[in-house]
Amino acid sequence: MSSAEQRHAVPPVVLPPTIPYSPRHRTTAPDSVLQPITSEEIELYRATYSFGTKRLKKRKRGRSSESDASDQPPTKKLAGDVGVVVEHYNARPDVGVRQRLDSPIIGLKNFNNWVKSVLITRFAHPALVSSPSSKISGGDRKGRGALSSGKILDMGCGKGGDLSKWSKARIKEYMGVDIAAKSIDQARDRWRTMRGAHFDATFETLDCYTESLSSAFPPPKLAQPFDVVSMQFCMHYAFETVQKARIMLENVSRWLRPGGIFVGTIPNSDQLLERLDALPEDAEDLSFGNSVYRIRFDERENKPIFGHKYWFFLQDAVENVPEYIVRWQNFIEMAKEYGLQLKYKEEFHAVFEEHQEHPEFGPLMVRMKVVEQNGESSMNEDQWEAANIYIAFAFEKIA
Numbered sequence: 001m002s003s004a005e006q007r008h009a010v011p012p013v014v015l016p017p018t019i020p021y022s023p024r025h026r027t028t029a030p031d032s033v034l035q036p037i038t039s040e041e042i043e044l045y046r047a048t049y050s051f052g053t054k055r056l057k058k059r060k061r062g063r064s065s066e067s068d069a070s071d072q073p074p075t076k077k078l079a080g081d082v083g084v085v086v087e088h089y090n091a092r093p094d095v096g097v098r099q100r101l102d103s104p105i106i107g108l109k110n111f112n113n114w115v116k117s118v119l120i121t122r123f124a125h126p127a128l129v130s131s132p133s134s135k136i137s138g139g140d141r142k143g144r145g146a147l148s149s150g151k152i153l154d155m156g157c158g159k160g161g162d163l164s165k166w167s168k169a170r171i172k173e174y175m176g177v178d179i180a181a182k183s184i185d186q187a188r189d190r191w192r193t194m195r196g197a198h199f200d201a202t203f204e205t206l207d208c209y210t211e212s213l214s215s216a217f218p219p220p221k222l223a224q225p226f227d228v229v230s231m232q233f234c235m236h237y238a239f240e241t242v243q244k245a246r247i248m249l250e251n252v253s254r255w256l257r258p259g260g261i262f263v264g265t266i267p268n269s270d271q272l273l274e275r276l277d278a279l280p281e282d283a284e285d286l287s288f289g290n291s292v293y294r295i296r297f298d299e300r301e302n303k304p305i306f307g308h309k310y311w312f313f314l315q316d317a318v319e320n321v322p323e324y325i326v327r328w329q330n331f332i333e334m335a336k337e338y339g340l341q342l343k344y345k346e347e348f349h350a351v352f353e354e355h356q357e358h359p360e361f362g363p364l365m366v367r368m369k370v371v372e373q374n375g376e377s378s379m380n381e382d383q384w385e386a387a388n389i390y391i392a393f394a395f396e397k398i399a
Contacts (some may be wrong), residue, residue: 107378156234160187209244225257231264253338339399
């Protein structure tokens with residue numbers, strides 16, 4: 001490196017040791033993957049940045065002040081919540097691997113996938129191994145069979161982004177449902193073109209918050225109970241009404257065997273409501289976030305148990321769609337009514353802190369490009385804050 005380059009090189013950021021996520025170096029300059037925001041947005045977020053920084057103990061970096069307004073997410077309120085969600089996910093293309101790697105939030109996506117992998121390995125794998133449907137299939141050149149075990153229900157499977165995780169778990173059968181028909185078509189195509197996908201798979205379009213699984217699958221497909229039900233980044237849509245939440249829980253529990261596992265990831269309602277309450281009392285725009293994500297509430301006084309709506313934007317992923325608060329304690333009590341007992345609940349940063357030195361999950365972070373071999377991170381502070389609005393959970397069917 002020349003002396004001129006050395007003078008302009010961006011030094012590595014060393015974060016305080018109290019931060020759960022503290023990579024030793026950066027992969028890129030702090031602002032190299034951020035999308036510029038307007039000066040108006042800088043003023044809008046100025047009050048909320050300090051709160052988020054304090055909560056997650058992270059430092060923010062400067063941003064550009066100029067941007068084309070067309071780059072910003074839509075702000076107008078859209079009618080028909082279910083239709084908005086379906087239209088959004090149907091409109092999103094299923095890009096190739098190379099294009100996914102070019103995502104400006106690839107570090108955040110990799111981290112979220114790592115959290116799901118930890119959750120699946122810790123809680124789903126034991127249920128799959130102990131499945132009554134386990135069998136020996138195939139075999140290697142030495143005549144040893146490969147264990148094929150377990151039946152999965154992926155509720156809100158989207159475009160099949162977790163198919164590779166279940167393939168690595170050597171499952172026997174996979175059933176995926178989603179409200180977006182085009183997403184289901186893309187998930188089916190992804191499964192058909194997967195290398196080493198030695199499991200049966202069925203995909204159906206279904207609103208599993210208003211309809212029973214039996215309306216989409218014939219009785220023979222549901223005769224053998226599921227060993228695992230997975231709901232990743234989607235369960236909160238059910239909490240528009242108590243009826244939808246109960247139909248969702250009925251679909252989870254009714255066909256899940258005793259000892260089976262229900263795993264998922266959802267926004268952290270406690271944090272979102274704290275952020276809302278922290279906004280100035282006279283604030284007209286009830287929004288907070290950063291360059292990566294934005295959350296906007298319509299009001300702050302009325303906080304119902306069900307139907308407490310907010311609008312969510314995530315760069316290169318979610319374009320301002322309606323979501324709903326999941327009040328955690330209320331959810332636990334409802335789940336008990338359906339024979340589901342809580343086994344695990346952690347915020348994403350706690351999942352990282354707990355497993356970063358694990359002999360399996362630590363190296364997995366490197367393989368999934370969450371961090372490099374030398375500790376370099378593919379996330380910046382804004383992506384890290386966006387990741388930490390989520391929690392991971394696991395329930396066991398006890399009755």
